[in-house]
Amino acid sequence: MKLTEIVKSLNLQVACGEQQLDKEVCGGYSSDLLSDVMANSKKGDVWITLQVHPNVVAVAMLKEIAGIVMINGRMPEKETIEKAESEGLPIMTSDSPAFELVGRLYEMGISGKR
């Protein structure tokens, strides 16, 4: 499934990386602990988090995350957007809490197990 379909279905706002929304999503991971994401996320995951600081970009790039969804109406910091833009990493935002987003993604066939 492509990120564009997820953006449409979950009504996500795209904060940056609009050109890279045709990336394929293979699964999902939800965590706010960066070491946990480093250890357990997988390539091609969509990452659901409340973290909005620039370090999420490095984690996402190292783990080849397809895109980040920031929850509860939290907006990425300016440096986060700058870094993500230069790396071509899509960041999306939503007013919904993590539980809601993960549930909707699961319904769409995005799983945390692969």
Add this chain to the structure above:
Amino acid sequence: MEMKRKGMKNRVLFQQEFEIQGGDFVNAGESSCKIRNTLREIGINSDIIRRIAIAAYEAEMNVVMYAQHGTMKINVYQDNILLIIDDKGPGIENIELAMKPGFSTATEEMREMGFGAGMGLPNIKKNSDVFQITSKVGQGTSLEIKILLNGKNG
């Protein structure tokens, strides 16, 4: 702090060194990203790259969070990759305790940013074939992370 290295019979095929600034959270992780990109360019197997990326990132973040300054060196040999991180910093008083999953001395502010889960050193060890840590309180900490390559590119 410089660790004594011995028995390096292998010739270094590739070498790179990065400076890490303590407290620089904005650029934190960039050295690890550069290492990952370089290893990709020289054709290292993706599972090996994944393990090195995790180890390098956790080690880099430890320098950013706790030390004043550090260096991260990567040496690629015929049959292994060696990552060496040396920092000038407070050092670790009790290494055994620091290696315990869940133990962290991170500040409240770092924890709010999602750091300080007490997973850094355990993650590094888990992804290394050989892991050595030495530290002197008041001077700094050194890590040696070796990942073996099987066959040509791991």
